[in-house]
Amino acid sequence: MPSANSLINTNPPVPTMSSREIAELTGGSHDNVLKTVRGLINRGIVFGNDTPYVHPQNGQVYHEILLDYRNTMVVISGYSPELRAKIIDRWIELEGGNQHPDITTTLLAAREAIELIKPFLTGLRAAERRSLLSSTLKLATGHDLIPDHSPNTPKMAANRQETDEPDEWEPTVESYLTDKQSIEIRLMDVAEHALNIKPDDVGTKVARRIGAIMRKLGWERTHTRTGKLWVKRKSG
Structure with a gap:
């Protein structure tokens, strides 16, 4: 008969991304990323697990915050498209085991949608491009991957x-x-x-x-x- 612990641990772990990894992928300071994440947590906008880790070089104990996909996307919502792409690509790698097909399918649908509208982005102003991308991705995935910052928002x-x-x-x-x-x-x-x-x-x-x-x-x-x-x- 299986133990209670074995029953609890049968579900696959939920992928997370750390504040430290966000800083590394975007070229930013981990201290600044931590300040941003903690500020959003204090306001009840995002949720994450504050976790200690041992630095491999000096052996000191520091803290990082682990975020799931939804909370990661909220934290990076103000980043440039290039930096958001790095984070999304990393999430695709994290989902390589297909533990959560819904997230992987969403990201693949987003990529396909961007490829389809690329010819229509030429000649548009930055705000117009963002608005078109926002509406297209929301239609393709059902999620606000790029918040629309148009005048009516x-x-x-x-x-x-x-x-x-x-x-x-x-x-x-x-x-x-x-x-x-x-x-x-x-x-x-x-x-x-x-x-x-x-x-x-x-x-x-x-x-x-x-x-x-x-x-x-x-x-x-x-x-x-x-x-x-x-x-x-x-x-x-």
């Missing part, structure tokens, strides 16, 4: 800073500005270095969204001899 409302709705980019932007410790900064630098959004992909809606977050964090836009900069408001 509530998350991109110009007056977002006046609402109580939290923005999932805020923890990442706040972490970057805190680490930067600068009294002035360009919005494009925040987009590129904090959110991995290339300058060519920063349209009006994205700029407004980042600007709303920065204003909420105590920054304001000003004009200088070198152009438009954001400066930290003086307290008091």
Whole structure:
């Protein structure tokens, strides 16, 4: 007769991706990835397992957070398409044993859909390409793999800073500005270095969204001899 433990362990383990692996795949700092993930966990947006590991070089014990597919996709939602592709490709490798065919099928369907619409992407502006990709992937897979940031999307409302709705980019932007410790900064630098959004992909809606977050964090836009900069408001 099998023991209780053997009955419990008959199910295959659920694949996970660690915050450390996300940092390695995207070329980012593990500390920054951890800050982003923990910020989202504190807000109840994602869930993960905080797990200790021993560093192979110095033997010290550090912490990483293990995420399933859904929570990984939420964490990287603000990353550039190139970095998201690296994460998705890694998930396809993790699902190589076909333990969860639904996820593997979704990713394959997404790839096929992208191949079909490639000829129609030429000549479109960045925002238009993103919107077409978003709607096509949602139709093909049933999932919001690329959130639509078109003007009609509530998350991109110009007056977002006046609402109580939290923005999932805020923890990442706040972490970057805190680490930067600068009294002035360009919005494009925040987009590129904090959110991995290339300058060519920063349209009006994205700029407004980042600007709303920065204003909420105590920054304001000003004009200088070198152009438009954001400066930290003086307290008091």
